[in-house]
Every structure is written in C-alpha cells, then in structure tokens.
Amino acid sequence: MTSRRGAAFLVALGIVLAGCTMDSTPSGSADSSVVEAVDTTVAETTDTVVETTIETTTTSTTTTVPKVDFTCVTLLKCQFANLAGVDFSLLKLEFTDFSVADLTGASLVRANLKQTVLIRTNLTNADLTGANLSGANLTGAVIAGANFTNATLTNAVICGIDPTTAVGITDKQLAEAQMFRDKGNRYCP
Numbered sequence: 001m002t003s004r005r006g007a008a009f010l011v012a013l014g015i016v017l018a019g020c021t022m023d024s025t026p027s028g029s030a031d032s033s034v035v036e037a038v039d040t041t042v043a044e045t046t047d048t049v050v051e052t053t054i055e056t057t058t059t060s061t062t063t064t065v066p067k068v069d070f071t072c073v074t075l076l077k078c079q080f081a082n083l084a085g086v087d088f089s090l091l092k093l094e095f096t097d098f099s100v101a102d103l104t105g106a107s108l109v110r111a112n113l114k115q116t117v118l119i120r121t122n123l124t125n126a127d128l129t130g131a132n133l134s135g136a137n138l139t140g141a142v143i144a145g146a147n148f149t150n151a152t153l154t155n156a157v158i159c160g161i162d163p164t165t166a167v168g169i170t171d172k173q174l175a176e177a178q179m180f181r182d183k184g185n186r187y188c189p
Helices: 002-018 171-176
Strands: 021-023 062-064 157-159 178-180
Touching: none
Parallel strands: 157 178
Antiparallel strands: none
C-alpha cells in the first residue's frame, strides 16, 4: 500500500514538473530548459516493489510558475504555512487560522479577515490597506513595515506587538482595538 502511494506521488510530481519552465533569472531568458515528462508507470506485482526516480539536471535557481487565483477559495487552517507574497486581496477569509504562518509581503488589500487568528504570524511588509480585522487576534504578530492604512481594527486583540513599527496605524484604530501589554496590569489573553 505504501509503494502505491509513493508511486502515485511520483506520477503527480512528474506531471507537475512536466509543465514547469526553469529559468536562470526571475524574468526568464532565452536559454531556459523545460523538464521533460518521465514515465512513472508502476507494474502491478505481489512480491516486487518498483520505485521510479525522476532525474532532472538543471543549473537554474528559480522556477517561474503561473500566478494562482484564489478567488472563491475557502481557507480554514493555514498554520505554519509559507504564504509569503501571496495575493489575498478582496477575499473573504473570516475565521481563518493563520497562526505562525509567513505572510511576508502578502497583499491583503480590502480582505475580510474578521475573527481571523494571526497569532505569531509574520506580516512583515504585508499590505492590509482597507482590510477588515474586526475581532482578529494579532497576539505576537510581526508587523514591521505592514501597511494598515484604513484597516478596521474594531475589537482586534493586539498583544505583544509594537504598532509603531507598522505603517498607517492611527490612534483611532488603536482606540477601537483591544490593547494588551506584556508588562503592567493588563496581560495578553
């Protein structure tokens, strides 16, 4: 059973790699190499385990893949996910758990992040312009360089972060949020 799952994985990997173009520069160049499809057929036997290896030789350091469209996608649990640079603009992401996710440079312009869990999430240089963060939990999030211009922070839990490192956070936004301090008489929830 394990060898069948492994074979299925290799077949899927071969199909995915067959369409990838690998370039030596992010913008592409004339000398790019295309990964050839590999026959990953596995013979049905009872005593023999057949393993297929995909061999690829390339000097490229980057792969250019088409931009992913997340329209109409429902995300629920994205804990520990690497979502750096992903465009989530205008999406409804209410109640999504992005705990400890890397959203560095992500675009969340006018996204609905109501009640979203962003505990210890890396939002460095993320664009949250006009995003709805009502009731979101930003405990321990890294927000250096993140743009919160016109973002709604009503009842958002802000704890263990320094709002002065972000861009566009106003006193009005902070007054609407639930501010907690690590030291003093109010503690993080």
